[in-house]
Amino acid sequence: VQLVESGGGTVQAGGSLRLSCEASGYTYSASCVAWFRQAPGKEREGVAAIDSDGRTRYADSVTGRFTISRDNPKNTIYLQMNSLKPEDTAMYYCGAVPATGGCYGPWLSGTVYTSWGQGTQVTVSS
Numbered sequence: 001v002q003l004v005e006s007g008g009g010t011v012q013a014g015g016s017l018r019l020s021c022e023a024s025g026y027t028y029s030a031s032c033v034a035w036f037r038q039a040p041g042k043e044r045e046g047v048a049a050i051d052s053d054g055r056t057r058y059a060d061s062v063t064g065r066f067t068i069s070r071d072n073p074k075n076t077i078y079l080q081m082n083s084l085k086p087e088d089t090a091m092y093y094c095g096a097v098p099a100t101g102g103c104y105g106p107w108l109s110g111t112v113y114t115s116w117g118q119g120t121q122v123t124v125s126s
Contacts, residue, residue: 001025001115003094008120011084015124019079021094021117028096029072032103035079036110037090037122046108047092048079052100057107062088084124091119 003026007019019035034049048068049057056068067080077094095113097103105112 001096003096003115003117005092005094005117005120008092008122010123010125013084013086013124013126015084016080016082017084017122019081019092019094019120019122021077021079023075023077023096026075026096026115027098028070028075028077030098030100031096032099032107032112033068033070033077033094033096034103034108034113035068035077035092035094036108037088037092039090042090044093044110045090046106046110049103049107050077051103051107053102055102057103059108081122084122086124086126089122089124091121093117093119 002024035047038044050068065083097114
């Protein structure tokens, strides 16, 4: 199982980025997948999650600005990030766990997920 994130970079406040998390040896259509982020000196924070039925959950801090989606044929999860703020600066990771009919446990808790990518850095300048 391998998860590979991409799409990070540096953007000015108010800008947009789209992150991707491609899986190999894994089937996203039967999984719960989420994006997390961790800034230096801060705890890991769950940002958005999507289950096998396409239902989504978001952290309050990103609701209305971020959108998580899934492309099953490409086995890829996306995180579209709009209206970015300097406080969105962090390393972004995707996590996944086999699950159908919902995500077992708190959707935005890191303890739910068993496979992780290496992360992609997002930097938002003011």
